[in-house]
Amino acid sequence: MDESMDSAPHLISTCVAFICNTSQSAMDALLEGLNDAQKSAVTSPANVVQVLAPPGSGKTKTLTARVAYHVNHERLQPWNIIVCTFTIKAAREMKERIKGFVGEKLEAKLILGTFHSVARRFLSRYGQEIGIDKNFGIADTSDSTAILKRIVARHQYTVEPGHARSRISKLKAKGVSADDFRATAKNVNDNEFAMVYSSYQEHLKASNLLDYDDLLVRCVDLLRKSPSCVSTIQAVLIDEYQDTNNIQYELMQLLAQSTRRITIVGDPDQSIYSFRSAEIKNLHRMRTDYPESVVINLENNYRSSGCILNSAMAVIEQDESRPQKPLIATHGVGEPPTLRHLVSATGEAKWIIEEIKRTKTLAAGLLSYDDYAVLIRSSHLSAQIERALGQEGIPYRMVAGTKFFDRAEIKILLDYLRVVSQPEHKHNDAVARVINVPSRKVGDATVKALLEEAEVKKVTLWKLLLDVARGRRKPESKVSAQAQKGIEQFVNVILTSRERLHPAEGENCDLLDLIYHVLKKISFESYLKQAHKDNWQDRWANVEELVNQAAQMTTAFANGEDILDDALPIVQGVEQREDTGADILSKFLANVTLSSVADQEGGEVAQVTISTIHAAKGLEWPVVFMPALYDGSIPHSRADDHDEERRLLYVGMTRAQGLLYLSCPMKQSGQEKTKLSRFISDKKIQKLFSERGPDLAFKRSTIPDLARILRRPCPADTDLKTAHSLLERLEDDKYPATREEMDGEDPTWGASWGDKFNSSGLSGDGPKQSFKRRKVEGSNSISSETVSTTMRTVSGFSTAVTTMSSVKTGFTSALDLGNLQSMQKEAERIRSKEARDEAREGKDCQATSDGARCHHKLL
Ligand SMILES: Nc1ncnc2c1ncn2[C@@H]1O[C@H](COP(=O)(O)OP(=O)(O)OP(=O)(O)O)[C@@H](O)[C@H]1O
Numbered sequence: 001m002d003e004s005m006d007s008a009p010h011l012i013s014t015c016v017a018f019i020c021n022t023s024q025s026a027m028d029a030l031l032e033g034l035n036d037a038q039k040s041a042v043t044s045p046a047n048v049v050q051v052l053a054p055p056g057s058g059k060t061k062t063l064t065a066r067v068a069y070h071v072n073h074e075r076l077q078p079w080n081i082i083v084c085t086f087t088i089k090a091a092r093e094m095k096e097r098i099k100g101f102v103g104e105k106l107e108a109k110l111i112l113g114t115f116h117s118v119a120r121r122f123l124s125r126y127g128q129e130i131g132i133d134k135n136f137g138i139a140d141t142s143d144s145t146a147i148l149k150r151i152v153a154r155h156q157y158t159v160e161p162g163h164a165r166s167r168i169s170k171l172k173a174k175g176v177s178a179d180d181f182r183a184t185a186k187n188v189n190d191n192e193f194a195m196v197y198s199s200y201q202e203h204l205k206a207s208n209l210l211d212y213d214d215l216l217v218r219c220v221d222l223l224r225k226s227p228s229c230v231s232t233i234q235a236v237l238i239d240e241y242q243d244t245n246n247i248q249y250e251l252m253q254l255l256a257q258s259t260r261r262i263t264i265v266g267d268p269d270q271s272i273y274s275f276r277s278a279e280i281k282n283l284h285r286m287r288t289d290y291p292e293s294v295v296i297n298l299e300n301n302y303r304s305s306g307c308i309l310n311s312a313m314a315v316i317e318q319d320e321s322r323p324q325k326p327l328i329a330t331h332g333v334g335e336p337p338t339l340r341h342l343v344s345a346t347g348e349a350k351w352i353i354e355e356i357k358r359t360k361t362l363a364a365g366l367l368s369y370d371d372y373a374v375l376i377r378s379s380h381l382s383a384q385i386e387r388a389l390g391q392e393g394i395p396y397r398m399v400a401g402t403k404f405f406d407r408a409e410i411k412i413l414l415d416y417l418r419v420v421s422q423p424e425h426k427h428n429d430a431v432a433r434v435i436n437v438p439s440r441k442v443g444d445a446t447v448k449a450l451l452e453e454a455e456v457k458k459v460t461l462w463k464l465l466l467d468v469a470r471g472r473r474k475p476e477s478k479v480s481a482q483a484q485k486g487i488e489q490f491v492n493v494i495l496t497s498r499e500r501l502h503p504a505e506g507e508n509c510d511l512l513d514l515i516y517h518v519l520k521k522i523s524f525e526s527y528l529k530q531a532h533k534d535n536w537q538d539r540w541a542n543v544e545e546l547v548n549q550a551a552q553m554t555t556a557f558a559n560g561e562d563i564l565d566d567a568l569p570i571v572q573g574v575e576q577r578e579d580t581g582a583d584i585l586s587k588f589l590a591n592v593t594l595s596s597v598a599d600q601e602g603g604e605v606a607q608v609t610i611s612t613i614h615a616a617k618g619l620e621w622p623v624v625f626m627p628a629l630y631d632g633s634i635p636h637s638r639a640d641d642h643d644e645e646r647r648l649l650y651v652g653m654t655r656a657q658g659l660l661y662l663s664c665p666m667k668q669s670g671q672e673k674t675k676l677s678r679f680i681s682d683k684k685i686q687k688l689f690s691e692r693g694p695d696l697a698f699k700r701s702t703i704p705d706l707a708r709i710l711r712r713p714c715p716a717d718t719d720l721k722t723a724h725s726l727l728e729r730l731e732d733d734k735y736p737a738t739r740e741e742m743d744g745e746d747p748t749w750g751a752s753w754g755d756k757f758n759s760s761g762l763s764g765d766g767p768k769q770s771f772k773r774r775k776v777e778g779s780n781s782i783s784s785e786t787v788s789t790t791m792r793t794v795s796g797f798s799t800a801v802t803t804m805s806s807v808k809t810g811f812t813s814a815l816d817l818g819n820l821q822s823m824q825k826e827a828e829r830i831r832s833k834e835a836r837d838e839a840r841e842g843k844d845c846q847a848t849s850d851g852a853r854c855h856h857k858l859l
Helices: 003-031 036-043 059-072 088-102 104-109 115-130 141-155 161-173 178-184 188-206 212-225 246-255 282-289 306-316 345-362 379-392 408-421 428-434 444-456 461-469 481-501 511-521 524-531 536-558 583-594 642-653 702-710 717-725 753-759 782-786 814-840 851-858
Strands: 048-052 081-085 111-114 137-139 209-211 235-238 262-266 294-297 338-344 372-376 396-399 608-612 621-626 656-667 787-794 797-804
Touching: 003 036, 003 059, 036 059, 036 294, 048 059, 048 282, 059 081, 059 088, 059 235, 059 262, 081 088, 081 115, 081 246, 088 104, 088 111, 111 115, 115 212, 115 246, 137 141, 137 212, 137 583, 141 161, 141 188, 141 209, 141 428, 141 444, 161 188, 161 212, 161 246, 178 188, 188 209, 209 212, 212 246, 235 246, 246 282, 262 282, 306 642, 306 656, 338 345, 345 372, 345 379, 345 621, 345 656, 345 717, 372 379, 379 396, 379 608, 408 428, 408 481, 408 511, 408 524, 408 536, 408 583, 428 444, 428 461, 444 461, 461 481, 481 511, 511 524, 511 536, 511 583, 524 536, 536 583, 621 642, 621 702, 642 656, 656 702
Parallel strands: 048 262, 048 294, 081 111, 081 235, 137 209, 235 262, 338 656, 372 608, 372 621, 396 608, 621 656
Antiparallel strands: 787 797
16 A cells, blocks of 8 residues: 555544634634623524624624624525625624624625615616616605605695605505505595605606615515525524514515524614614514524623613613613723703803813823714704814714715715716706706706606606707797706716716726716816805815725726625526626616715714714714703604603613713703703612713722723823823813702803803802812722722633622612612712821811812822
């Protein structure tokens, strides 16, 4: 026997051992940092897994690891796995996390995105099965409203177009078509609405448009009719499941129809989208439809300090119909959250800015502006905060405010591109919006008349304009000579651009060249300079940003890469449409229409985030402010479901990792008096909060505790001390905090107490407040001793576990708060005793109110 044959078994066993070791180590890496419950969810052999868990318990982390587990250990092909997220931002974050496990190449092949973008992919590839044209456009909310406005005006219906749009959307979310609705219409109003709904659908169809809801509805139709389109799909995973609506539920079922392999993660306490028809009942429905479901609960919270968690639980536990659930804090107790009263909305905004500056400075590099979020119940509340941030020159980003693709200049350019892309089929509204931008002397009345004429004659506005420009048709309404010329110019812009869209046979469209052509033809930069003298540079920078995005896409397209999230598995027996060179523009437009993420993410400059609470779902920040917590704001005056409003507050509070501030101005910006939100007005709940912002200057444990919660290195003592010298006020004492302090408050609120005293000729560094300045603690601070975080190693992974002397490790309900409070009281008692002792010993510091002097001495 030859020698090599002899060594073969050894070689094979070495290889097997190597492969086993490699896959074992890959498995270890995948499960590293997960707790036992998370691990069992990730590796569960069950077909249907429901991970139900409270905020910050690692649901998204678990879902991500399960995707990686499917790929790395069950050897599923990534293109046979669908992952649906609730927002584009969440999709991006998950992509990033999955990349880390399976590598960039495999990650790119996953079908991962929002329900809408996943549905769009299937419709784009297989839509012909149900008669959907390949290059269908997507009608955004403003397109839908504009269409409905015209339908209502033309037939003199009584329904308000915005209301009609949201009613149609709700019906679609429940899977009720226009015909279904008509069949059940009970009265005159219903009959009228049925007609509006039908006309709207007809208009969309004639224009080859789908609105957001149609993407889901039509995808459901497609997958019902042609299940083979998803015959290759082996696993479906859904994030934020509690906010799925009926149509999304159906879509989930259809996507997973081949193997019924589904993993969902969710939290009923975070269900906050019923206004978008989310069905909290879908959790139970799933258990009925999939009796094989295995439910795994996660109980550890890895995000927030104990105090924050406890206050949030006290809020949610007011809903007595809700089952009690354990939630165990893994971090230290931390600083009690703040519940701050302020005199006015303006004062509240100024106070927020003061607190951002104070805490950021005192944290000596531990916090940056990126770490702060201001979460608001309604978007109009941002105005005061934005102004105050602007005045202080603090950079900020808006989430769910005016999004990049909603900015006027971007909308204009995109409208042009939409018309260039598909002038014949659709986008009457886009044509109408830009025909006179920049001005071509085609007045509103002319545009309106032409639009009506086009709709009545059932031709597109573009076709009508083309005929008018070429002298083939005389419009019914009078068109001035100037307007005629303007129409000709507009038609010329579109036609010359379309030449670039369809270059010579075999050549691809150069998207950049096309965009530059449009910009030049409409002299867009000059137009912006003229129309927006004060901020045209910013607007032009936005345009440049859009061009950058197009450039990236062009490069990817040229390199033959899969641009956008467009890849779908090839299914035998179902024809898959090929891309052509001209498709790049429609893909680009589809992508931007579906984009609803905040702009300028990941920019160089650290920025404070302003977001609605709804849009903050799934996110976390070291420091969170929630202003305007009064009845009417939260619960919102128009909200029917107060339980959902309470959940909203709970979602907001649980976004905070280290510091949480709730605040309530005594007067709204319109000067109406306020009443503290009923969700936090209970005395027992108020006890969980401190009246003022946390003590970061005098209490030695605050910053080290914060650093531990954030898993960041603690700043050096010298840096912390230097930070003190940078601030005039070390504590949250610039504005009065209690009702007593505010009584007799003069109407010039907004100026600080100090300012007011100075201006009234009084000297001193503030009013006579009941609030006592604190003194610097010794290094043997109580809090850091009472709460310590230790690392425990469990089967190859480490988790931070909090141990507290005298209180138990976690808590399961807000009732445990008694413990926390008594602990804090005890800490406070010992601190005062120390201070008294020091005073007796004749030290420089006075025990009560002279902390500031003491502090200067210390420096
Ligand atoms: N086992 C763990 N050990 C340490 N940190 C963890 C663990 N699991 C999750 N985390 C961390 O906890 C934080 C919250 O995780 P994640 O966002 O996945 O929670 P979630 O349950 O999806 O929260 P929410 O419901 O509020 O969106 C993240 O910073 C995450 O990295």
